Amino acid sequence: MKKAEYASRGPVPQDVISTVEMNLPPPAEGQVLIEVLAAPINPSDVLTLTGEYGQLPPLPAIGGNEGVGRVVELGSGVDAQWRGRTVLLPVGSGTWRTHLLATAATLVPLPDGVDVQQLAMLAINPPTALLMLSEFVNLQPGDWVIQNAANSGVGSYLIGIAKARGLNCVNIVRREAAVESVRAAGGEIVLVDGEKLAKRVAEATGSAAIRLGIDAVGGAATDNLARCLAPGATLINYGAMSGEPCQISPASFVFRDITLRGFWLSQWFKTADAKRRAEVFGEIGKLIASGTLRAPVQATYPLDRIKEAVAAAAAGERSGKILLLPNG
Structure with missing residues (x-):
């Protein structure tokens, strides 16, 4: 041993x-x-x-x-x-x-x-993706979500879960070399972060109202996502791959009513009861067994x-x- x-x-x-x-x-x-x-x-x-x-x-x-x-x-x-x-x-x-x-x-x-x-x-990245899609905004089939770090473990699971739920997903990566891997994971709209991201997202989605953003990068990338969201939308941060704190313009809070929230799976484990845990892991287990999540x-x-x-x-x-x- x-x-x-x-x-x-x-x-x-x-x-x-x-x-x-x-x-x-x-x-x-x-x-x-x-x-x-x-x-x-x-x-x-x-x-x-x-x-x-x-x-x-x-x-x-x-x-x-x-x-x-x-x-x-x-x-x-x-x-x-x-x-x-x-x-x-x-x-x-x-x-x-x-x-x-x-x-x-x-x-x-x-x-x-x-x-x-x-x-x-199964135990960390998939429930992180599933819960961020479930716990903050009541999304219905046809609704839009945007995420960065889409080539990450959480990102690939989020693509699969969103697709299984009939959600549309915009996927942002930090380098051109990551685009193809996200497309291979099922991402249909994949863009590289950077200048005029909000304009490029609007063009790719037909100016769809995006009600949920998911940020794993922090720094300026947080504000880039915020600018892509519809008024009143929610932006979830669950990581800081950039090594920098989240940056977001006061205009997003004041004029567009964007809400910035944090998510940490360890905190969810402390509050979720056994029934809710079983529901989450049961749903994920079925998606992995069927090949929907990989x-x-x-x-x-x-x-x-x-x-x-x-x-x-x-x-x-x-x-x-x-x-x-x-x-x-």
Whole structure:
């Protein structure tokens, strides 16, 4: 058994983490032992290693917040039906390891016969996309939404969920090289951020009223999106890929009544009840199983190459997610 552990944080994320051996006791009553099949490296994971994320675990810590695994051993009192089941790993459980223990009653079973690499990315990016489309503006089929960082993990899921709901989506990227990957993910309108974005969006949409904007970049990109929105629209920020705080003209607030809100999935987890969580994950699981939702994977790494994997995830201009396959 092995784990990817860090005992400090620093500006170069791959420098603080390494693969070490570990031991786990047999599962206790009500517990199961899970073999980790796949676990992604998300931007939030990289920020956790650098110490810049909004919620940091005590040190030393095992990296990783989501993934998928297979139940391989049962503790006493656990129903035999769990043996061999594919399950969603508990969010925030330190998933960059070969095995982990979990309470059977808290596990979410996943459909069999589905690509485990796609299922491994179910717990963070897809619900982020789904909830931003659901929780702020009551969108109906035919309505419009605009997002930047459309080539990101959240961006690709948002395209799929919007299409499944009959929504029209304008997709903004920061470089020309990202356009084709977004089109391959189903994005029909893809534009590069920059000068006169609002004018170009109006031309591409026939001056449609866009009631929801979704910003992952911050800085001047926030204001660029705000200028594309209809009066009274809502703009959601969930990240700062630019490394800069959101910039938005007072005119957007004063004269056009734009509302700027923030979204953090960790906060949603604190307030959502079990029924709502089951609804969200159930909807996402069905979309992944049907092939409606599919995120690009750039590369996979074994756990022993954790430093290379983190470096790849932290690098710019990726074409897809970096995944760990701890057990090959």
